[in-house]
Amino acid sequence: MQLDDVLDAIKGEGLKVIKDEFKDLLVAAKKDKSEFIRKSADQLRQALIYCGEGKLTKDDVETLLRKQKKIAQIEANNSKIELLSRIQKITYRLLDIAIDVLVKRIVPVA
Amino acid sequence: MKHRYVGRTSCFFAIWLIATIASCSLIGGFNAKSHEQLTSLKAAHMKFLDVFTAGRERTFTAQKLTDEADRVDLRFREALEFSKSLGDDLRTRNLDLLKEIYEEDVDSVRRKGRLLTTEEASTLREPSADAYDRAIRGECARPGAPCK
Numbered sequence: 001m002q003l004d005d006v007l008d009a010i011k012g013e014g015l016k017v018i019k020d021e022f023k024d025l026l027v028a029a030k031k032d033k034s035e036f037i038r039k040s041a042d043q044l045r046q047a048l049i050y051c052g053e054g055k056l057t058k059d060d061v062e063t064l065l066r067k068q069k070k071i072a073q074i075e076a077n078n079s080k081i082e083l084l085s086r087i088q089k090i091t092y093r094l095l096d097i098a099i100d101v102l103v104k105r106i107v108p109v110a
Numbered sequence: 111m112k113h114r115y116v117g118r119t120s121c122f123f124a125i126w127l128i129a130t131i132a133s134c135s136l137i138g139g140f141n142a143k144s145h146e147q148l149t150s151l152k153a154a155h156m157k158f159l160d161v162f163t164a165g166r167e168r169t170f171t172a173q174k175l176t177d178e179a180d181r182v183d184l185r186f187r188e189a190l191e192f193s194k195s196l197g198d199d200l201r202t203r204n205l206d207l208l209k210e211i212y213e214e215d216v217d218s219v220r221r222k223g224r225l226l227t228t229e230e231a232s233t234l235r236e237p238s239a240d241a242y243d244r245a246i247r248g249e250c251a252r253p254g255a256p257c258k
Binding site: 043055056059060063064066067068070071073074075077078080081082084085088089 | 136137200203204207208210211214215217218221229230233234237238240241244245247248251252253
């Protein structure tokens with residue numbers, strides 16, 4: 001079973017726009033350079049297919065997707081941790097060296 | 111004279127720059143106890159899922175579920191209290207999210223009211239283990255971390 005089969009089986013007024021947006025986002029996620037975004041989209045696609053095939057219940061899929069959302073939040077927090085760590089590891093050290101050593105010893109070139 | 115002015119300006123600029131960066135909330139350094147707590151919580155969570163997966167001599171009772179869930183919940187509370195004492199919101203937020211993921215799994219088992227099949231356990235285990243691995247990577251991304 002393909003994801004399109006699962007989505008085509010979902011009928012309802014005004015759902016076409018939502019389904020098209022969902023498909024576009026999946027395509028964009030598949031091409032994204034972030035490993036997390038690609039993996040997350042792939043797991044979502046697989047979970048919906050399993051649900052369509054009856055291998056997972058709707059409750060199982062909802063639990064899985066809620067967990068994926070929390071994992072996305074952990075990943076977002078990690079991005080902040082990594083950025084702040086880089087600032088401290090690199091920028092702080094650069095400034096320390098500049099202030100403590102270099103600026104005091106600069107000999108202006110005439 | 112001009113050189114002295116330029117030198118002084120550079121110094122002021124450098125001091126201003128470091129003060130500006132220092133005013134941003136800084137990230138706490140790697141903490142070995144936090145790292146150990148994350149690996150230990152991951153093991154406890156995975157063990158919880160094993161205990162409630164169908165297998166030899168395993169049984170399901172609501173009381174057993176409550177007891178096991180409380181045991182792991184206590185460990186989360188201890189880790190959260192320790193994390194709060196370190197005063198780093200990002201570390202505490204990641205722990206909160208892990209606790210919520212754990213509670214999702216407990217609620218899922220509770221709603222089923224029986225032991226999990228191997229497939230159901232795998233569906234719960236894989237994303238949960240991934241969440242811990244990512245939180246551990248977050249701890250290892252902190253300044254001074256010996257791990258990666």
